[in-house]
Amino acid sequence: MPIAILDQDKSTVDILSDLIGEMGQVPHPFTSKDKFLGAIDPKPHGIAIISDDFTDVIEGTKQVYPTIEIVAIGEGSGGDCLRVGASHYLKKPFKANEIKEILTALLHAPRKQEPFANGAFITEDAGMKKILEIIHRVAPTQAPVFIQGESGTGKEVIARHLHRHSKRCAGPYVGINLAAIPDTLLESELFGYDKGAFTGAYATRMGKFELANGGTILLDEISEISLGLQAKLLRVLQEKQIDRVGSSSTISVDFRVVATTNRVIEEEIRDGRFRNDLYFRLNVIPIRVPPLRARRGDIVPLSLHFIEKIARRENMEKKLLTQEAKDALRDYSWPGNVRELENVIERSMILTEGAEIAPEYIMFGMDMPAAPEAAPAAGTTIHAMEKNLIFSTLDRVDGNRTKAATMLGISIRTLRNKLNEYTSEGQFSDGV
Ligand SMILES: Nc1ncnc2c1ncn2[C@@H]1O[C@H](COP(=O)(O)OP(=O)(O)O)[C@@H](O)[C@H]1O
Ligand SMILES: [Mg+2]
Incomplete structure (x- = not known):
């Protein structure tokens, strides 16, 4: 298995490379952070050895590829490295045996599953197949893709699929949910910050754009950001350069952008909540994902897919869908789309004891808000x-x-x- 090494000091890298070779493994040596970030990939690299001069790289790698085990090395106490995700720390100078022991243990540990390894895209629907065709056609290009659709329709699945089929597939795929992060933190999340930029910025940290260098960045739920940040994003997209917060120098980054929204973006623009010029930048390839209720032919194939997925995960037998159950699933309106379907199937799989999914365990609407239980008392504001x-x-x-x-x-x-x-x-x- 290739093991990536990153240390500014070439002689350390050489020594480690030799050791790894002696262990019958393949070293991937780097002395430059940029080259390392461009090449690191969880498929070949289960393990990376990184010097504590690069805690930002340790943190970034761990965030983007949680399955890569990181062994940090350096002269300090190593606390920072462990805090940001390294699993081991070795203080220099260390003995050949010490690093070999750690690597042997990691090599023999069962590899963690990529959390998103399940890349199957299930559809029988003609409209969705068209979308897949478009995705495959535009994947090798640099064109920005803008994916619109209700929550739970599969926008993120499509974005990941695009990255996998792109020429950047060996590069990073970095997603950020812009709705989930408070405005005050978003800028430093996106663009990073330099040490000392503000209280608490104890180390330089890469932003998502930098982490996506050589790969794809997914700006999820982009319609949720403030107009101020929209202006900054526009500049980054135009110039492919970022300024870390608190830094005076600009950094060039090479990324492909995919954005999603679950709003009707035209309305957001009309009402002045979303910048037209940013929309034009992002919307080179527009994709509209239909809600599940508009492609009922997908309901049963997706259900079978989720039955398999959950059976595998829970190590249980697959269960059958009766005709009655299929009809019930097909007839429902699915306001929460595929995500809701997955929840419904999961629940029914776990609650049903027999070999057939019992219709009484197919419970709709639990993922959506309930109707108010009682009329509120008059006098309530x-x-x-x-x-x-x-x-x-x-x-x-x-x-x-x-x-x-x-x-x-x-x-x-x-x-x-x-x-x-x-x-x-x-x-x-x-x-x-
Ligand atoms: N076509 C599909 N095939 C397999 N799984 C899907 C498909 N579409 C959606 N899913 C699953 O449904 C859930 C919601 O999809 P996601 O892409 O997160 O939706 P969105 O980003 O539109 O809210 C995820 O667990 C995803 O794996
Ligand atoms: Mg989403």
């Missing part, structure tokens, strides 16, 4: 009702704000503002 609804929805989704906002039909931004409002009322000071 709209404000109080709204607050109640927001908190009960957050409860249902274990505090996942993206999900809650989708269910409530409001933007994550609005949800955030409302929560801030409640917090400043002083009634929810426990950090909801």
Whole structure:
């Protein structure tokens, strides 16, 4: 198995390369951070040895490829390296045996599954097949792709599929959900920061654009960002250069951009919430993913796929779908789309004891907000009702704000503002 090595010091890299060769493995030596980042890939590289001069690389690699085991080496205490994701730290000078022992242990440990290894794209629908055809045709190009569709329709699956079929497939695939990160943090997440840029910036950190160098960046739920950040993004897309927060120099990056939204972007533009010029930049190849209820032919094939997936995951027998169950699945409206279908199948697989999925365990609507249980008492203010609804929805989704906002039909931004409002009322000071 190739083992990547990154250290500025060429003699360290040479020694490690020899050791790895002696172990019958293939060394991939790097002394430059950029070359390393351009080449690192979880398929060949299960293990990387990285010097503590590059804690930012350790952190970035671990974020993008959680399955790669990182052995850090250096002269310090190693605390930083372990904190950002290295599994081992060896202090220089170390003995050949010490590093060999660690590598042997890692080589014999069962390899972790890529969390997203399941790349199957299931469809029987003619419209979706057309979309796949377009994806395959544009994959080898540099053209930005803009994917619109309701929540849970498979936008991220399509983005990943595009990357896999692109010439950049050996490069990184970096996704960022712009709705899930508070505005104040987004800029440093996207563009990185230099040491000392602000209190707490104790080390230089790469942003998502830098991490995506040589690969693809997915800007998920792009319609949720502020107009100010939209302007900054536009500049990055035009110039392919970024400025880390607190840095005076610009860095050139080579990325392909894919963006998604679950809103009707034309409305966002019309109402002045989304910049037209940014939209034109992103929308070179527009893809519209239809909701599941508009492609009912996909419901059964997807259900069978999820039955297999869950059976494999839980190490249980696959279960059959009766005709009755298939009809029920086909007739439902699927407001939560494929994601909801996956949940419904998972639940029914786990609850059913027999070999056939029992229709009574196919429970719809649990992933969507319930109708209000009782008419609210007169005298309740709209404000109080709204607050109640927001908190009960957050409860249902274990505090996942993206999900809650989708269910409530409001933007994550609005949800955030409302929560801030409640917090400043002083009634929810426990950090909801
Ligand atoms: N065509 C498909 N084939 C297999 N799984 C799918 C497909 N479409 C969606 N999924 C699954 O449904 C869930 C939601 O898909 P995702 O791409 O995250 O949706 P979106 O980004 O549009 O909200 C994921 O677990 C994904 O794996
Ligand atoms: Mg998504």
